[in-house]
Amino acid sequence: xxxxxxxxxxxxxxxxxxxxxxxxxxxxxxxxxxxxxxxxxxxxxxxxxxxxxxxxxxxxxxxxxxxxxxxxxxxxxxxxxxxxxxxxxxxxxxxxxxxxxxxxxxxxxxxxxxxxxxxxxxxxxxxxxxxxxxxxxxxxxxxxxxxxxxxxxxxxxxxxxxxxxxxxxxxxxxxxxxxxxxxxxxxxxxxxxxxxxxxxxxxxxxxxxxxxxxxxxxxxxxxxxxxxxxxxxxxxxxxxxxxxxxxxxxxxxxxxxxxxxxxxxxxxxxxxxxxxxxxxxxxxxxxxxxxxxxxxxxxxxxxxxxxxxxxxxxxxxxxxxxxxxxxxxxxxxxxxxxxxxxxxxxxxxxxxxxxxxxxxxxxxxxxxxxxxxxxxxxxxxxxxxxxxxxxxxxxxxxxxxxxxxxxxxxxxxxxxxxxxxxxxxxxxxxxxxxxxxxxxxx
Ligand code: GDP
Numbered sequence: 001x002x003x004x005x006x007x008x009x010x011x012x013x014x015x016x017x018x019x020x021x022x023x024x025x026x027x028x029x030x031x032x033x034x035x036x037x038x039x040x041x042x043x044x045x046x047x048x049x050x051x052x053x054x055x056x057x058x059x060x061x062x063x064x065x066x067x068x069x070x071x072x073x074x075x076x077x078x079x080x081x082x083x084x085x086x087x088x089x090x091x092x093x094x095x096x097x098x099x100x101x102x103x104x105x106x107x108x109x110x111x112x113x114x115x116x117x118x119x120x121x122x123x124x125x126x127x128x129x130x131x132x133x134x135x136x137x138x139x140x141x142x143x144x145x146x147x148x149x150x151x152x153x154x155x156x157x158x159x160x161x162x163x164x165x166x167x168x169x170x171x172x173x174x175x176x177x178x179x180x181x182x183x184x185x186x187x188x189x190x191x192x193x194x195x196x197x198x199x200x201x202x203x204x205x206x207x208x209x210x211x212x213x214x215x216x217x218x219x220x221x222x223x224x225x226x227x228x229x230x231x232x233x234x235x236x237x238x239x240x241x242x243x244x245x246x247x248x249x250x251x252x253x254x255x256x257x258x259x260x261x262x263x264x265x266x267x268x269x270x271x272x273x274x275x276x277x278x279x280x281x282x283x284x285x286x287x288x289x290x291x292x293x294x295x296x297x298x299x300x301x302x303x304x305x306x307x308x309x310x311x312x313x314x315x316x317x318x319x320x321x322x323x324x325x326x327x328x329x330x331x332x333x334x335x336x337x338x339x340x341x342x343x344x345x346x347x348x349x350x351x352x353x354x355x356x357x358x359x360x361x362x363x364x365x366x367x368x369x370x371x372x373x374x375x376x377x378x379x380x381x382x383x384x385x386x387x388x389x390x391x392x393x394x395x396x397x398x399x400x401x402x403x404x405x406x407x408x409x410x411x412x413x414x415x416x417x418x419x420x421x422x423x424x425x426x427x428x429x430x431x432x433x434x435x436x437x438x439x440x441x442x
Contacts, residue, residue, distance in 0.1 A: 002254040002292045008037020042224040042255030047262045087285035089267040101185045106218035108191035111246035116188040117149035118280035131156045131182035133173040135166040138190035156180040200237040214241045221251040228259045235264045242269030249273040326422040328386040332378040376404035389415045
């Protein structure tokens with residue numbers, strides 16, 4: 001499930017990760033690919049629009065564009081917005097120990113009868129004693145199918161042979177519940193091939209008379225947008241407590257999973273992931289979002305792209321260093337690469353003079369913050385200032401400080417300490433590998 005969406009998002013992130021530096025235009029391109037992936041996964045159009053709008057707002061904001069790890073930030077935003085789109089979900093079934101009723105409805109073939117048994121099993125595992133009620137008098141084989149399933153899970157099945165009114169069957173079943181040793185009745189109601197008024201009237205009548213504790217709609221994920229549209233129609237007629245999305249194991253697109261909550265306001269409570277009676281999972285938006293983003297794979301991809309950029313960058317830097325150049329621009333790049341290596345306080349030792357600089361910036365504890373401040377100061381300089389920091393006079397210092405949100409003294413401090421760092425870097429470059437190793441471990 002979700003293969004299509006995964007492939008599309010993968011492509012979007014890969015494009016961005018391969019860019020090295022994130023700009024507004026390549027971020028927009030990335031978002032366009034995300035949008036395309038959602039549409040191809042059969043996510044409803046209004047949902048796609050709202051989702052992209054939210055993600056864009058966040059992704060094009062300061063936080064991401066200035067961040068040292070923009071692609072990871074984008075991934076985080078997509079993850080958070082996916083979770084928000086599908087949730088929240090109340091997993092409580094709100095059942096009374098004295099006896100409760102769950103009504104299942106849905107179109108024919110949606111998986112209602114199978115789901116009745118799956119839900120029965122789910123309840124058994126939580127200490128309830130469910131019974132299945134054969135109230136689908138529409139489909140000839142439904143009663144027998146329910147009986148077989150009931151036997152499989154070891155739950156009583158209430159059947160009235162020759163009955164014609166499902167309302168009567170449901171009412172009688174509830175009266176029989178204590179005698180059958182059950183405390184939750186699961187009503188398997190009739191479906192039709194399409195949403196129609198006769199079906200809605202019948203279900204509304206059962207709902208009114210029986211007053212079930214929970215009403216769930218079973219929809220087939222394979223039908224994509226039709227699943228979402230029928231959920232809307234049922235919710236208008238019945239006030240659903242939740243949706244059970246079946247056959248997600250067979251749907252490579254999974255668009256319905258992303259659309260149902262937004263379009264109908266009703267959360268998905270369970271998903272069906274197979275034909276067996278144990279193939280029912282609680283629907284957890286966080287788990288689904290991680291599954292969609294396939295965190296592991298995407299992260300590896302981002303790492304690979306980054307390593308490639310780092311190698312190219314390292315070569316370029318090497319050449320410049322050998323020519324005796326090491327400007328604040330190079331230093332900024334070095335800082336960025338350093339943060340990618342791992343936890344900051346561990347890698348700090350790798351950069352000559354760095355721990356001294358951080359100490360002098362008065363932030364040896366919160367190294368992350370200090371790094372960001374250093375980068376912020378360098379970002380607020382003009383290219384000329386980065387190449388020739390000696391031109392930074394009082395007024396330039398004030399301008400840079402205001403741009404970076406720091407004190408002018410901090411700008412002065414960075415410039416002062418940069419000189420020896422730059423010297424060390426140039427010396428290291430001129431000494432070749434052996435000399436560099438010796439210097440590192442002196
Ligand atoms: P009903 O007409 O709504 O009662 O639908 P059924 O319960 O008879 O299910 C229709 C078909 O869908 C059956 O062949 C089921 O085995 C199959 N089915 C139901 N749920 C799932 C599911 O989650 N995954 C898969 N792969 N098949 C399912």
